Amino acid sequence: MELRAKLALLADAAKYDASCASSGSEKRDSTQGGLGSTEGMGICHAYAPDGRCISLLKLLLTNACIFDCAYCINRATSNIRRARFTVDEVVRLTLAFYRRNYIEGLFLSSGIIRSADYTMEQLIRVARTLREQHGFLGYIHLKTIPDAAPELLAEAGRWADRLSINVELPQVASLRELAPEKDLPGIHDAMGELSTHIAEAREARQTARRAAPPRFAPAGQSTQMIIGADNSTDGQILGTSDGLYKQFKLRRVYYSAYSPIPEASAALPPQPPPLLREHRLYQADWLLRFYDFTTEEILSGGEDGMLDLEADPKLAWALKHRDDFPLDLNKAPREALLRVPGLGARNVNRILEARRHSRVKLADLARLRVPLRKVAPFLVAPDHRPPPGQIDATGLRQKLLNPSAFAAAQPAQLSLAL
Amino acid sequence: MPGEAPDLFAGDAPPAAEPAGEPTALVVPRDFLELAELAIRHSDAERFALLYSLLWDGRRDPGLLRNPAEARMVRLHAMARAVRRDAHKMHAFVRFREIDTPDGERSVAWFEPEHHIVEAEAGFFQRRFAALRWSILTPRRCAHWDGEAVTFTASARRADAPAADAAEDLWRTYFASIFNPARLKPDAMRAEMPKKYWKNLPEARIIPALMQGAEARMRAMLGQEPRAPARRQKAGRDPAA
Structure with missing residues (x-):
């Protein structure tokens, strides 16, 4: 098969992995030799019409696979055409794209062929060739095969900026049903191992005096869960995320709405992807990591373990905790302001800074591009006092819901959009 | 941080001299310097006048240059943000x-x-x-x-500049293949990759075709009858390269 046909097939097969992040690695550049740089901030070099960032060349080494996961286009019993890149082909594509400034680096994954160890070795060979033979300093994300030997995981971390193992489904029961070859305890063991290596390398870097200590995945590890392929509730999904963040210090959990695929399995008939649910989960994940919410608090905004689809999770929470509001914009502590619907972390910091100089008014918030209509019922300011009883009015929820807000908001911008 | 040398606004800035003649050291916050350095690259011809007026009033009201909610400071922040965004888009595009x-x-x-x-x-x-x-x-x-x-x-x-490059065809192939037609969101794409950049992006010329074809591809996937499962691949069998 010619290179272009393989590229089409093996990029298409890789697109169900949501991660395309290229941020948060160590700083390095090519002024002392080599090709490429990472300066901490990720760069999206293009956007596809699905609105998603294209930062990395995201490929499968092969779409052949001995696993038979029902949700996956590459499962063993799928009627798709199979192809496999050579190590050299992936290396050449990566360098050609990188030199022209199309990409930040490579995200390489693979179907499982022959054995976990064999597959992991092939992925490692690509990364090692890029680093050692071509002095490549761009970003590399390697998918990690959980059952691969510990020394292979250790080597993967030497070449990669980020490693990831997808849990795919939050419950053991769903995995058993839809991805029978996947082994959750084995995945957790591998994540634990990576997490130990990552922590050790970070500590070594901080205490190193002269020679640079061996690196290990400086951008950490991440994972992905598919949303809507099984009957898991949002509560089960967020609970799993929370556990993974705490236990393995993951940088990110990605949520990927189960998307219709050609050649779908009879066990999972195609349906439109639950994009709004995916969006709410990303918002909830943000509250978990940056706004000091617990999963229980987030879920208290919804019903029966599911998030409110109409309202973003912070607004949904606030509407069920109206006794906490309205807050005095000039007196409320940081942690209370972070819970005001419509106030993002960056604007809370700006408000705290502005408070040191003068009393902050609602008009000042307008200049900081805070959505006034959304925050007004929850705040008291020198130029604003919500009408008596407004916070308890039954019509408040309806008044605040803005159905067009979703189209404009994107998960990547949530730190501001919340 | 008054009194610290690195905070002195010196050298290449527009002169904010005392009308009376005696030069006095002008002390500004470090953050303001960084902000001014960005804003001064803005294409708005009023950027110098804005900086001048802030520096002038900042002498009597030192808090002004730290207040992110003051109207002129809001404008300066907006200029800096636009310059930062332009730089980021240059790195990207x-x-x-x-x-x-x-x-x-x-x-x-x-x-x-x-x-x-x-x-x-x-x-x-x-x-x-x-x-x-x-x-x-x-x-x-x-x-x-x-x-x-x-x-x-x-x-x-x-x-x-050269009009084409041999790798662009492969890059367009990648761009088309990584796109998921079941998640069409052109507004989100345009928000981050505004149309003004498209004429210099080799991949942008296939966007209209991708968008037009998306709905039919989605319908075909939703309407498909599941085919009989293929015979399972055996471990050890590699697909032809």
């Missing part, structure tokens, strides 16, 4: 085309920045592509790297 020259291979790009950022951002490309020889041509300034130093020349025209 410059597309090199490789050409052979008598001195060897050269990577040449045509880019149209909105603000005066070429000199400030050349370092990013130098650090990343130190091993290449490159030129970034723009209607404002041009930057060139020869392996030793970055040099700048006056503006160029689009026709001065």
Whole structure:
């Protein structure tokens, strides 16, 4: 098969992995030799019409696979055409794209062929060739095969900026049903191992005096869960995320709405992807990591373990905790302001800074591009006092819901959009 | 931080001299300096007047230059934000085309920045592509790297840059394949990759076709009858390369 046909097939097969992040690695550049740089901030070099960032060349080494996961286009019993890149082909594509400034680096994954160890070795060979033979300093994300030997995981971390193992489904029961070859305890063991290596390398870097200590995945590890392929509730999904963040210090959990695929399995008939649910989960994940919410608090905004689809999770929470509001914009502590619907972390910091100089008014918030209509019922300011009883009015929820807000908001911008 | 030397607003700034003649040291917060450095690259002709008026009033009201909610400071922040965004889009959307020259291979790009950022951002490309020889041509300034130093020349025209590159066909193939037609969200794409950039992005010309075909591809997937499962692949069998 010619290179272009393989590229089409093996990029298409890789697109169900949501991660395309290229941020948060160590700083390095090519002024002392080599090709490429990472300066901490990720760069999206293009956007596809699905609105998603294209930062990395995201490929499968092969779409052949001995696993038979029902949700996956590459499962063993799928009627798709199979192809496999050579190590050299992936290396050449990566360098050609990188030199022209199309990409930040490579995200390489693979179907499982022959054995976990064999597959992991092939992925490692690509990364090692890029680093050692071509002095490549761009970003590399390697998918990690959980059952691969510990020394292979250790080597993967030497070449990669980020490693990831997808849990795919939050419950053991769903995995058993839809991805029978996947082994959750084995995945957790591998994540634990990576997490130990990552922590050790970070500590070594901080205490190193002269020679640079061996690196290990400086951008950490991440994972992905598919949303809507099984009957898991949002509560089960967020609970799993929370556990993974705490236990393995993951940088990110990605949520990927189960998307219709050609050649779908009879066990999972195609349906439109639950994009709004995916969006709410990303918002909830943000509250978990940056706004000091617990999963229980987030879920208290919804019903029966599911998030409110109409309202973003912070607004949904606030509407069920109206006794906490309205807050005095000039007196409320940081942690209370972070819970005001419509106030993002960056604007809370700006408000705290502005408070040191003068009393902050609602008009000042307008200049900081805070959505006034959304925050007004929850705040008291020198130029604003919500009408008596407004916070308890039954019509408040309806008044605040803005159905067009979703189209404009994107998960990547949530730190501001919340 | 009054009294600290690095906070003195010195040298290349617009002069904010005392009308009476005796020069006095002007003390400004470090953050303000960084902000001013960004805002001064903005293409808005009023940027100097804005900075001048802030510095002038900042002498009597030192808190002014730290207050993110004051109207002029809001405007300065907005200018800095626009310049930062322009720089970020330059890092993202410059597309090199490789050409052979008598001195060897050269990577040449045509880019149209909105603000005066070429000199400030050349370092990013130098650090990343130190091993290449490159030129970034723009209607404002041009930057060139020869392996030793970055040099700048006056503006160029689009026709001065190469018109195509052999890798662009593969790049378009990738762009088309990584797109998921079941998640069409053109507004989100345009918010981050505004149409004004499209004419210099080799992948952008296939966007209309991708969008037009998306709905039919989605319908076909939703309407398909599941086919009988294929015979399971055996472990050990590699697909033909």
